[in-house]
Amino acid sequence: MGKTISCSVLLALISCFYLSFDTALDTITASKSIKDPDAIISQSGVFRLGFFSFANSSNRYVGILYHQIPVQTVVWVANRNKPLKDSSGILKISNDGNLVVLNGKAEILWSSKVKNLVPNATTAQLLDSGNLVLNNGVNSLWESFEDPSNAFLETMKISTDVKRGRKVEIKSWKSPDDPSDGNFSLSLEPFNIPEGAIWNNNQLYYRSGPWNGQKFIGVMIMHTVYLDGFYLVSDDKQQTYYVTYQYFNNSWLLYYELDSQGKLSERHWDAGKGDWISWYPLLQTDCDVYGKCGPFGMCDPTKRPICSCLKGFKPRKREEWSRGN
Structure with missing residues (x-):
């Protein structure tokens, strides 16, 4: 009886270990996606990857944010040019192995766009550096740091x-x-x-x-x-x-x-x-802007106007020059 209990306990511990590994808080797999408003969190809790909105806007984005500070701070956005219009979004590993953002109609709003991937062989992990990495267990295939x-x-x-x-x-x-x-x-x-x-x-x-x-x-x-x-x-x-x-x-x-x-x-x-x-x-200062005063001009932020001509030159359009243009 005691041996049976010990084996049961051992099997339970092994099952918990593999369950914990399979559901790592910092990783998206083919079987584990995130839906709005869910998120994954980097190992030490520095960053999170999930859904967010800006004040006075209903648009939803998928992005990487600092996790442990009270001010919403976004450092990367996936679908920056194609916002979700509601909370139906999902971030997942697609059938072709890419990381994708889908809306409620299963339309792709963003993709990592890596070619020739092996299906069901990729995962996406959020690192404590803030880098989101798509890999196949051996090599990095795409990184947010490169986009x-x-x-x-x-x-x-x-x-x-x-x-x-x-x-x-x-x-x-x-x-x-x-x-x-x-x-x-x-x-x-x-x-x-x-x-x-x-x-x-x-x-x-x-x-x-x-x-x-x-x-x-x-x-x-x-x-x-x-x-x-x-x-x-x-x-x-x-x-x-x-x-x-x-x-x-x-x-x-x-x-x-x-x-x-x-x-x-x-x-x-x-x-x-x-x-x-x-x-x-x-x-x-405005004088740090490259070519602010043109090819033959000098810039001095302490003067008004800030631009002046080199000796022997004069403004082509004095009225525009006076306006700072």
């Missing part, structure tokens, strides 16, 4: 592969309450020496200056890698380049955000104030 929204998180790589014509860039939202594609993007450009660049659609809006091995020389507020945690890796032969960062103080809760006006700033969580504090905006 970012407006947030630049630690260990994420902003990259350029010249030969393949591929970039990983940060893309602004249209407005603080509309995560659809905005006008601005942040990328790493090879130029002669790699530089960070912000684009306003196809027009160059900001240049960081070249990387000197420790920092971008045009960013006056930037320190060395030992303080800011930034480093850049370049392979001129393969024509691949990326920049990333990782702070040495793991207790800090922070990330960089490219806002809808094209301004990049560091956002630091202040537990005492219960809110995010924006530090070190990359564009501190």
Whole structure:
């Protein structure tokens, strides 16, 4: 009798173990999807992946948010350009192995769009870094870090592969309450020496200056890698380049955000104030905008108007010049 009970207990424990493994809180599988308003949570509870709305809007989105803070903070959005119109949404592994967002009519609003996957062989896991990874148990097949929204998180790589014509860039939202594609993007450009660049659609809006091995020389507020945690890796032969960062103080809760006006700033969580504090905006004055005063103009933020001509030149359209245009 005692042996029978012991075997029963052992079988129960084994069953619980496999049940716990199969229903991991940070993973979506072919048999485990999430429906609005459910979510999965990264292992240490830093991030969650689920459904959310903005104030005064009934649109629903699937995204990654900070989990343990009281202020809704979204760092990635799947269906940013195709919001759900009600709470019928579902996030699941599709029959072809991709991660998809479906509405109540089973229409695909977003997909990871990986080709040639093996059905029933993929899972999607939310990591404590905020990276959502689709994998087949051996290899990473797709990552949210390679398809970012407006947030630049630690260990994420902003990259350029010249030969393949591929970039990983940060893309602004249209407005603080509309995560659809905005006008601005942040990328790493090879130029002669790699530089960070912000684009306003196809027009160059900001240049960081070249990387000197420790920092971008045009960013006056930037320190060395030992303080800011930034480093850049370049392979001129393969024509691949990326920049990333990782702070040495793991207790800090922070990330960089490219806002809808094209301004990049560091956002630091202040537990005492219960809110995010924006530090070190990359564009501190209008003169930081690339080519603000034209090819033969000088910019001085302390003067009005801020633009003046180099000696020997005069404004082409004086009236527009006086207006700051």
